[in-house]
Amino acid sequence: MATPAVFPALLVRLERRILIQELWRWLKAALLLALAFNLGAAGLAKIAGLAVYDVSLAAWLVLLALAAAALYALRTFRGTLEALRGLDERLGLKDRLSTAFEYRLSGRQSLFVPLLYDDAARRASEVSERSWFPFTFSRSDLLTPLLASTLAVLLLLDISGPGPASRSAERQLLSRVSQQMAAYARPARKEPARPEVEERTPDAYEKLREMAEAVKNEKMDRQELTKQLSDLLQALKQERLGKVQQLEADLSPMPGGSMAQLRPLAEQEVRPENVRQAQAQLEPYFDGELPASLARSLGDIEASGKTEAFIEQTLKDLGAKKPEKNKPLDLAENAPAGGPSREPGRAQDRRGGPGTSPGQGQPSAENAKGKEGGAQGGEAQPDQAGSKSEKNEDNSPYVAGHGTSNEKMAPYEMKGTARPPQPEADLAGQGERYSIHVRSLPAPGRAGLPEEEILRPYRQAVQEALKREDIPPAYRAYIKNYFLSIGLGQDDRGKDDHGRRSPD
Amino acid sequence: MEDAALIEKAHLVQTTFERLMAELKKVIVGQEDLLRHLFTCLLCGGHGLIEGVPGLGKTLVVRSLGQVLHLKYSRIQFTPDLMPADILGTNIVNQDDEGRRFFQFFPGPIFGQIILADEINRATPKTQSALLEAMQEEKVTVFGKEYPLEPPFIVLATQNPLEMEGTYPLPEAQVDRFFFKLKITYPNAEEMGEILDKTTEEAAPELHPVVSADTILEMKRLVRQVPVAEHVKSYAIRLVLASHPDDPLAVARAKQYVRIGASPRGVQSLILGAKVAALFDGRFNASLEDVQAVALPALRHRLLLNLRGEAEGVDTDAVVSDLVRGVPTRTRA
Secondary structure (H helix, E strand, O other): OOOOOHHHHHHHHHHHHHHHHHHHHHHHHHHHHHHHHHHHHHHHHHHHOOOOOOHHHHHHHHHHHHHHHHHHHHHOOOHHHHHHHHHHHHHOOOOHHHHHHHHHHHOOOOOOHHHHHHHHHHHHHOOOHHHHOOOOOOHHHHHHHHHHHHHHHHHHHOOOOOOHHHHHHHHHHHHHHHHHHHHHOOOHHHOOOOHHHHHHOHHHHHHHHHHHHHHHOOOOOHHHHHHHHHHHHHHHHHHHHHHHHHHHHHHOOOOOOOOOOOHHHHOOOOOHHHHHHHHHHHHHHHOOOOOHHHHHHHHHHHHHHHHHHHHHHHHHHHOOOOOOOOOOOOHHHHOOOOOOOOHHHHHHHHHOHHHOOHHHOOOOHHHHOOOOOOOOOEOOOHHHHHHHHHHHHOOOOOEOOEOOOOOOOOOOOEOOOOOOOOOOOOOOOOOOOOOOOOOOOOOOOOOOOOHHHHHHHHHHHHHHHHHOOOOOHHHHHHHHHHHHHOOOOHHHOOEOOOOOEOOO | OHHHHHHHHHOHHHHHHHHHHHHHOOOOOOOHHHHHHHHHHHHHOOOEEEEOOOOOOHHHHHHHHHHHOOOOEEEEEOOOOOOHHHHHEEEEEEEOOOOOEEEEEEEOOOOOOEEEEEOHHHOOHHHHOHHHHHHHHOEEEEOOEEEEOOOOOEEEEEEOOOOOOOOOOOOHHHHHHOOEEEEOOOOOHHHHHHHHHHHHOOOOOOOOOOOOHHHHHHHHHHHHOOOEOHHHHHHHHHHHHOOOOOOOOOOHHHHHHEEEOOOHHHHHHHHHHHHHHHHHOOOOOEOHHHHHHOHHHHHOOOOEEOHHHHHOOOOHHHHHHHHHHHOOOOOOO
16 A cells, blocks of 8 residues: 555646646747747748838747737646646546545545555556656647748748848848938928029928838838839929920910920920020010019929929939830820810811921921011911912911811811812811820920821812812713822722712 | 446446346246336336236246345335334334333334335325335434434336225325336237146246445446436436426426426426436447437336326327427527
8 A cells, every 4th residue: 555645745746747738838829929930021022021120020920929828828728637637638647646636735635545645646656757748749739830830931041021131131221311301301491502492392391391201110011112102203204394385375475486496395304404495596576585473494304303303313213114215105094183184276276287296396486586487387277368378378377277266177178279169168078087186295206196187188188179070070970080099088989978978 | 447347337237237146036927127117217226116907927027136136135025004113113112121111113124235126006195105215315213213214215016907995096296206217018929838847847046146235336436427418317307397298398288288297306306317227238328329328217107197088098108209299309509
C-alpha cells in the first residue's frame, strides 16, 4: 500500500504538468496569432500597399498576439480538475484521479477516500509522465508552419512592395518634394522676386502649400500626393485653356485678330517663349503696346505654364506617368462652363479651313494690317453678298470661315468662285442642315474633318445646279457625265432630287 | 493492520459476490449479469423486477438466491384472486386460555427477507399495491398498526411479457419502486447443454448459505461510502433529464416516443448501482462507465412511452441506449 504522501506528491507533479501544458497551449495560440497578425500586416504592406510593415510594427503585433492568446488561455482555462478528468478519460483510469482530487480539494471524508488516493496514485504512477499529456497533433497545428512559411516567403522574396531601404528612400523623396513644393509656393511677400508668379495662381500655390504640409506631417502618402498633383495640374490646364479661349473670343473681331498666335498657348505645355512670341505677334495690333488686360491675361497664362511645368517636374520626380505633351488641349470639351461657346465659330473655321490651319496660310502680321486682307478667307452669306464682297475686295479683314459677324458661310463660297443661283431654301436644300461638330482643333498638318463632310455640300450644289432649267436639256447629260467622270455624284445615282433612292 | 482491515472490508463486496456466484453456479447456468444486478439490488436496498418468458429459470434464480443468502425466503404466487391480506397478513380472532377472545395478527408472506413475487402482473392492481408500503418503507400497516419488516428486505418480482390476457400491468408508482428491471435471456447452446446435464442426470445439488444477513447489511453500509465525483453525479442527472421529452437535454428518441421520463429514483438507482459496480470492479470510486453500465436496468422501466411509441412497438431499451450515446459525459464550462 502506498504511503499517504504519495498522492499529494503526485498531485504536485500533475499540477506542474498541467501548468506547462496550459503555458504551451498559450504559446501555441500566441505564435499562431502573431504569425497571422504579421502575415496580415505584411500582406497589406507588400501586396496592397496599405500599411508600412517594419520591425517595430512586427514587435507590436507580437505583443498584441501574446495578450490575445493570454486572454484566450484565461477564458478557456480548464483548471486542474478538468485536466484530471481528461487525463482519466485518456488513460482509462475510470475517474480515479479526478474523484480523488475532488475529495481532497473539498475535504470530504469517506471510508474509501484514503484507499482511493492510493489507488489513484498507484494507477497514475504506472503510466510514464510523458503519457500524461502526450504530444497531440491537430489540424490547427498545421496552420503554424503554413503561416510561418508564407510570412517568410513574403518577407524574403519581396513580392511586389518596397523593402525597408526603398521605404526610406521614398520618405526622403517625399521630404525633398514637399520642401520643393513649399519653396515654390512660398507666399509672395516672402519672395518679392517673383511677384507676378505668386499673384497669378494663388489657389494653386495654396494647394501646393497644403500638400507640402500634409506630406511633411505624413498625412499624405506618395500615391495620394501624385493623385492630387495630377488633379491640380489638370485644373490649371483647364483654367489656362479657358483664358486662351477667352482671349480668342476677345481678339476674333479685331482686324487680323486670329487665334493663330494664341494656338501655342493652348498646347499641353506652355513655355515663356511661347507667351513672349504671342505677345510679340499681338503687339503690332496695338501699336506696340498691349492693353493692360491683355498683358495680364498673357502673364497669367505664363504663370500657369510655369506652375504646370513645376508640377509636371514634381510628378516626374514622384514617378508618375508623364502626360502626352504633343497632344493639344481639347478646346471643345474643355471649355469652361458658362464661358464663351466657341463651337459655332469653330465649325465655320473648319469649313473655311485654309484660314486657320497653319499649313493653309496663316494670315501674317502684314495681312492683319490689311495689305492682303484675308484673301484666303470666305465670303459672306448670300444675302449679304453685295456689301461683304465689296469689303472683301477692299481688303476687308475676312478670315477663312468668318464673316464680319458670326453668320454661316458655305465652304464653296470662296473668294473668286461664282455663286450658283440659290433657291429660297437653305444652301443644303430642304434636307439635312449642314452642321459640323468640331471635336478638337487639328494639329498642324493634320486634317480636322473627314473628306466626306467637305465634299457633301459641293455635291449638293452640283445637284442643285443640274436641276436648273437654264441648262439646256441637250447638255444636261453631258454635264452630268462630266461630274460623274471626275468622281462626284457616284453615290447619288439612283436617287431622286431629294436624295431618296428610286424604287428601281 | 488498520489499512489491511480497511482494504479487506473494501473488498468484501467483491469477495462475497465471487463466493455467491461460485455457489449459485451449482444450479444456475449463465445469467451472470442477472445475478450481479440482483445482488446490486440487495446491496442498494432496492427491489428487482425480473422479466422473461416462462421456463428461463426466473423462479429458480430467486429461490437459489434466497438459499445462498441465508435470508428468510417467501414466495407469493400472484393470481387474479389474490387479496392484499393474502400478502400482508390479517387479524384473526383468537382465544386465550381463559376464554377471552382477541385479535391476533397473522403475518403474511411479506414478512420475509427475500420475497419472490412470482408473476406479479397476474394479480389485480389493488393487490399489487399492497406491496407499495413494504417496498418503499420496509414496513406494513394492518388495521392501523405498523409492522416493520426484518432487514435486509428485498422483493424480487417476476412477470411474463408475452401473456397479456388476464394480466394487470403494474401501476407506474409500483414500477418506479423497483430498483432495477432485469430481463432474463435465453441461454445459448452451451449453457443449454449444461442445464440439461444438471437437471436430468442427477439430483439437484444442495445450496449452502454463504452470506449472512449481517454481512449483507455491512455491505450495504459500505456501498454508501463509495466516493462519487461531481461530474459523475452530473452525468447521471443529465441522463435522467435527457429522458424527459420536454427537457432541453432530451435526445431525439425520447422526444419522439417518451411520455414521461425517469423519476429522481432513477438517478438514485444510477448512482447506487454505479457504486456497487465500482466495488465489484475492485475500485473505490464510481465512474462514468459504472453509471453507463447500470443505465439499462435502472432506467428502462421508468420511461413511459407515448401512444406513438406504444403503437410502433418501441423498446425502452433503445431509448436508454440513445441516452447513453447521446448525452455527453463532459460538459463545457
